[in-house]
Amino acid sequence: MVARPVDDRDLHAYVDGHLDSQRRIEVEACLAEDPASAERVNAYRSQIDQLHELFDDVLREPATPAMDDLQNRLSGQIAGNDNYRRGWLRSPFARMAAAVVLLLAGGTGGWVLRDPEPTVVEKQQPPLQSFAQEAVQAHTFYASDNRFAVEMGGEDRGALDSWLSERLGRRIFGPDLSSAGFRLIGGRSLPTATGVGAQYMYENDGKRRLTLFVGTPKAGQEAAFSFVQKGDVSMFYWVEGSIAYALIGRLDRDQLMNITQTVYRELKIRNVPPAPPPAAPPPPEAAKQPPAAQPVGDVKRKDM
Amino acid sequence: MSRFGTELEVQIASLRRYARALLRDKNDADDLVQESLARALSRADRFKPGTNLRAWLFTIMHNVHVNQVRQKISRPDEVPVEEHEMRLITPARQETSLELRDMSRALAELPDEQRQVLLLVALEGLKYDEVATVLQIPIGTVMSRLSRAREAVRIKLSNEGGVPLRRVK
Numbered sequence: 001m002v003a004r005p006v007d008d009r010d011l012h013a014y015v016d017g018h019l020d021s022q023r024r025i026e027v028e029a030c031l032a033e034d035p036a037s038a039e040r041v042n043a044y045r046s047q048i049d050q051l052h053e054l055f056d057d058v059l060r061e062p063a064t065p066a067m068d069d070l071q072n073r074l075s076g077q078i079a080g081n082d083n084y085r086r087g088w089l090r091s092p093f094a095r096m097a098a099a100v101v102l103l104l105a106g107g108t109g110g111w112v113l114r115d116p117e118p119t120v121v122e123k124q125q126p127p128l129q130s131f132a133q134e135a136v137q138a139h140t141f142y143a144s145d146n147r148f149a150v151e152m153g154g155e156d157r158g159a160l161d162s163w164l165s166e167r168l169g170r171r172i173f174g175p176d177l178s179s180a181g182f183r184l185i186g187g188r189s190l191p192t193a194t195g196v197g198a199q200y201m202y203e204n205d206g207k208r209r210l211t212l213f214v215g216t217p218k219a220g221q222e223a224a225f226s227f228v229q230k231g232d233v234s235m236f237y238w239v240e241g242s243i244a245y246a247l248i249g250r251l252d253r254d255q256l257m258n259i260t261q262t263v264y265r266e267l268k269i270r271n272v273p274p275a276p277p278p279a280a281p282p283p284p285e286a287a288k289q290p291p292a293a294q295p296v297g298d299v300k301r302k303d304m
Numbered sequence: 305m306s307r308f309g310t311e312l313e314v315q316i317a318s319l320r321r322y323a324r325a326l327l328r329d330k331n332d333a334d335d336l337v338q339e340s341l342a343r344a345l346s347r348a349d350r351f352k353p354g355t356n357l358r359a360w361l362f363t364i365m366h367n368v369h370v371n372q373v374r375q376k377i378s379r380p381d382e383v384p385v386e387e388h389e390m391r392l393i394t395p396a397r398q399e400t401s402l403e404l405r406d407m408s409r410a411l412a413e414l415p416d417e418q419r420q421v422l423l424l425v426a427l428e429g430l431k432y433d434e435v436a437t438v439l440q441i442p443i444g445t446v447m448s449r450l451s452r453a454r455e456a457v458r459i460k461l462s463n464e465g466g467v468p469l470r471r472v473k
Contacts, residue, residue: 009447016425043458050407051325051427058321064334070341071316075309077348268314
């Protein structure tokens, strides 16, 4: 198979997360042999990080009264034209799901919104279910382990994020959940049936633990959103483009829902690169794993 | 909050961040956002729910900004780049590293048209075709401005690496 040569535009699209998986693999192969381009890619990526560091604080500033007022009026004006059932909206779960659909739509150019009747739980594909199962297993297994709960501590967030991003082959990060009372204690990478997974672990003052599991199951691009409860463990999981997230903890649904909100916001704020366009499913050859799952043994282990 | 309200809240936060990065001054940036929201409100009947709210809002803000710049030209009160930088580094960020200061300076030194494209893509995560819509330029122009902006910043930062920060009087 002869790949189309990688040009400047591909490099930018690669940095910005706009390539489909097939093309991404081709660009990565090319970067491995072209140190100059690889250096540019790294520089462009750190520009993105630095811009966020410089300006993300703005997102947490309270809106001015004038802004609040305009927002309410604008919302009333436009939402008045919305044609979906009022009753449906009253359930907090449905509101939550709607919020997810919208947040995802923001990241993917609005294509999700074309469905006038958003469904709460879209049809699940087996890879996603297996992802969710593995996320719960990883939670139960490691959240109860005080000695080896994490592979790498969360003191240096940047280092943890770049290490896990490298493992996954995508730029990911552990959101800041301090507003919900949870601090990041660290993370680990682990093999799953659908490639490398990353687990971020959080803890609150009551020593209660929460994990965010991030993976790349090939479940398609739909904005699925589901809630699952097994015993006293609750989980919300969803997909943004090619990245799947599961938030798991021994919390009731409302508590977990609130924290899930925070996670969405943080993801939105930090602008995890959006998914490849929904239109083009990769050809069958692309089914080869992008980043090969590596043995778990070769990573830094950091005792808690 | 309604479905639309939630999305709107997120998009307004994003508009504010972009405006701040573009104008640097908090008051100027918030004024720009408020004026843009007022404009959006006045033409809310033209927005179809289910279409791209983000592109719609950013386009409105871009147009308002262009108008403001035109008005500024007729009554200029220009501030040197250095003063902008001082304002950017807010007290809450005293730990701001030298790299961030260099980044901030490199951004300030870009031509407006390149800075806009870089911020929309790299900070706000807009897709290239959305940027073309918002700025009303062809997508090829988006790509060439993005490419020039990223290279200019990269070269500036790599030159400044290791060299002590020039003292600004």
